[in-house]
Amino acid sequence: MTRLTRFTRTTAFKLSLLYIAVFTVMSGFLLVYVSENTDHLMSEQVVQSVDSELKGLADVYVRGGVRDLVETIDRRSRHPDASLYLLTDFAGNALVGNIARLPTTVLEEADGGLRRVRYTRLGQDSEDVERQAMVRTFELRGGFRLLVGRDLGDQLRFSNLLGNALRLWLIVVVVMAAITWLFVSRRVMKRIDEMSATSRTIMQGDLSGRLSVVGTDDEFDRLAVNLNAMLDRIELLMQSMKDVTDNIAHDLKTPLTRLQTRTEIALREAKGEDGYRAALEATLEESDQLLRVFNALLRIARIESMAPGSVMEPTDLSKLVAEVAELYEPLVEDEGGRMETDLPAGLRADCNRDLISQVLVNLIENALKYGRPEAGGLLIRLTGREEGGRVSLTVTDNGQGIPEKDQDRVKERFVRLEESRTEPGTGLGLSLVKAVARLHGGDLRFKNETPGLSARIDLKPVGPDNNRSGHEEGGTSGEPEQS
Template structure:
């Protein structure tokens, strides 16, 4: 009885009963009023006709007319009496004498006995009584049996309708209990499973596209995100134990060695320089973690502006082209004119820097020269900005894993880096409503992010003014 289904059923009964009662009462009242008006009009017409006949033919004409009209199978009533109250003509067997005494012509509701083939029947009618010349009294009325039968039918219809409402309420309750509450119970059971630590549980989706399916789909996507974050935290914890414990242990060992073996100022200075270098390494790792956390904590559209990606890519290419040439490679840029994107310029520049440096570190081919290509192309309402190399690439099964923090495919960890570059790029991509896209460049790796297209230059949603006025000649943070 505390369930929503039961309360909805009670509400259904109350609302439909009230509406049905109001409708039937309204119809009954207006119908009775209409029928009463018709009765009065009919009685007045009958009286007018009989009065005309009395004027033309006297009592005999009225009696003949009453006898003729009384034999009709309708609800009209007639009674003509003399000055002594004796019945001359009519179809009324008995009537209260007070009715004939009140000859003011007002309409009255009376009970009477009507003569029918089966005998006298007690009925109710609306009548008018008039006194004619010579002491005669004329009563004309209309039986209310039809009106009362109609009211009875309305009452029976109301009772039948209320029964239907109750039956429909029970059916509704059964439907809601068996279908809707079953879905809710499934959601509650899955929630209990998740609360007990099983983050792999998901809400059931029936597939009919109703509001419960939409709710379950959104909650499942949220649970996927939570599970991914929890797995990321676990991976971060595991990798921190490796990546931070090693330099801390090395730093502590070097200090102990210096305290135990150093003899001269030069020995102490060398130990302090090495310690300072290890400290800087730890600081850079924590700075990278904080930078990723800040990006993930930023609200969508935070710091967004219309940015000319062509100008941004050319700026990054000018900055890194000498570095690539020093490594014996070349840097290529393939960007169409005025590619406008709605993005955070500083974060996109940082993501582009990370992708270029990642290609410099891990994209060198076994044979031949390194070729790094930067592209920006529009795909419907998104713009894909990617950096590709001609190296060995990464295995397809590791494409998802490298997005996590501290994940490095170099098992020996001999190459420089901390495994946080692609994590930052992935966070920037998610902030812009996209994701880090990793594809096989055949050969090499193509890594990029997709951004929202800002429109053509000069329209209300696009333009490159802000891209040039924001930070002219600035380098990425």
């Protein structure tokens, strides 16, 4: 009973009832309209037929008198059609015709009016079989009375047929509507129950649950695809929050412990002002490093929480890369290397200018620290291309590259490979690049060259409606993140 009550409260049930009612009313109206108009048309045909018969018989009577009229009626009465004839004398005795019995008032009211009567046909019906007809009665000279009519049997049978069709049609409509309602309701309820079950699973903490997509591309599939994309985003944000918490708990424990130990040693062993000053300077340096780590983590979190597209604008990448290259070219030359750029003029993309600048800065910093070749000078190349509906930016060095098994791992927070632990840094630079790439609908991808390593991100090209310059002046933002 509870299941039935729940079923009847659904929108599908209510809509089905509405559709059944509307379709039934419209079908009934259509059939009644057809039936009434058909009946009216057939009645007009009966009247025209009776009037035509009367006109012909009147002409016969005028030309040949009663004798010719009797012969004509007798001849026509022998045809088994729907026409009716009766000629009586002044005493009411039947002279000729094909009517065996009819109400006497019909002949008495010989006013030429059209009336519906019941009658028995001569020679074809038993005494208890009555038919219906439309007749006209006229009085002729000499007291003769002439009745001409048309049997309504065909019209009545057609009306009954339409009536039966109407009733059958309404029954079929209701039955088919009920079957359709059951099918649709069961299908809709099944999909909704599946969504509800998945939602309960997610609410219980299992963020990996997803709504099923059956592949019909109906409204439920489109809803499921959008909700699954939303759940992917929520799971990513929750996982990022968990990662940040774990990183803070594990990776910041060591510097905080070192800070505490140095303070305790200073309090226990430092002598004089110089000793305390040295301890305070070391403590301040360690605090600055912790603040840089926290700022980097907060910036990554802010980038990951941004809505894609909310901070994008058409940007001239050729000009942006040239500015970053101009900023870092002296530093690269001081390290004994050189920097090259290879971008087509006017290369544009929808992106966040400040974040893309930061990405280039971080990747160049990584190449400076970890991309030196074993022999020869360092070469850093900044390239950009538009292909496959995306715009790619690539930073390539000529160093040793990253082993393929570690290329995904180095993108995570605080991850630093063994060979790079002697270099200063926090292990958050590539995490920021990865977050910016995801914000732009892409990812950070590494590829080992021969020699060197290329790091690539993809951006969305500027559409025809947004082909305008916007906020393209200004330099890079902020200080580079340490990698």
